[in-house]
């Protein structure tokens with residue numbers, strides 16, 4: 314049995330178009346995905362294709378209009394599942410110290426102060442922040458805050474970890490360090506992780522499988538098996554297998570990115586999906602215009 318099973322998920326939102334008229338925007342349609350127990354699965358897709366919408370449904374923060382979303386065989390919403398979420402924006406409580414932030418989930422689980430402290434310190438050490446336990450979030454860098462957010466989810470020990478572009482706001486160096494830390498932690502713990510990213514390299518480096526989504530309305534276009542050996546390290550990025558997977562992933566996603574760009578926010582037109590002039594044909598038009606002018610100029614100068 315799959316840990317997570319999404320079948321024929323449909324989700325649309327009511328939005329206002331430019332004229333203030335209410336209209337419907339289909340975000341996910343016929344979205345199907347299975348995530349295995351203990352798997353690290355990344356979702357890669359163009360902006361606005363519904364990645365966060367799907368993750369929010371898994372977190373129980375949103376609900377599909379149609380289709381079925383199961384965790385351990387039960388519909389999400391029917392019972393409470395152990396899920397921990399890491400967002401792009403850290404979501405730390407500014408009035409609590411680093412240690413107290415990591416303790417929150419454990420408090421919810423009813424652990425005694427002493428036990429909470431012991432566990433929180435262990436996970437803070439794991440993410441390299443033991444020395445910062447008594448600081449407040451505003452005293453930390455972005456990378457450190459994200460480490461705290463990760464330590465908090467790890468300490469809570471959820472069954473499933475949902476990560477929505479957790480490293481997107483970080484500088485490249487911190488991002489790479491945290492990617493490697495996450496690999497190390499996951500390889501030791503093997504929790505089921507659903508990870509959203511815009512980075513093909515990040516998805517390949519971390520994942521067992523990568524689900525590539527289409528442009529909106531989003532569905533899974535293809536799933537790539539990342540059969541790179543584990544444990545993985547930085548060097549794996551330079552291997553020929555990695556390059557091959559990267560090229561293949563890019564070949565799948567590049568059309569979707571173009572499509573996402575050329576589908577004007579349909580809401581502007583008050584329709585669900587309206588195709589505006591594709592960028593490709595615009596590019597050709599501009600090329601033709603430039604060529605024509607060059608021709609005219611050359612004729613003039615003889």
Ligand SMILES: Nc1ncnc2c1ncn2[C@@H]1O[C@H](COP(=O)(O)OP(=O)(O)OP(=O)(O)O)[C@@H](O)[C@H]1O
Nearest residue numbers: 326327328340358359360361362363364365366367
């Ligand atoms: N609650 C909502 N009400 C109205 N529209 C929404 C709502 N939530 C999401 N949307 C719209 O649904 C579309 C998909 O949003 P979503 O955040 O799921 O995309 P995404 O793939 O995660 O995008 P990105 O990669 O840019 O973060 C967007 O056009 C967004 O504006």
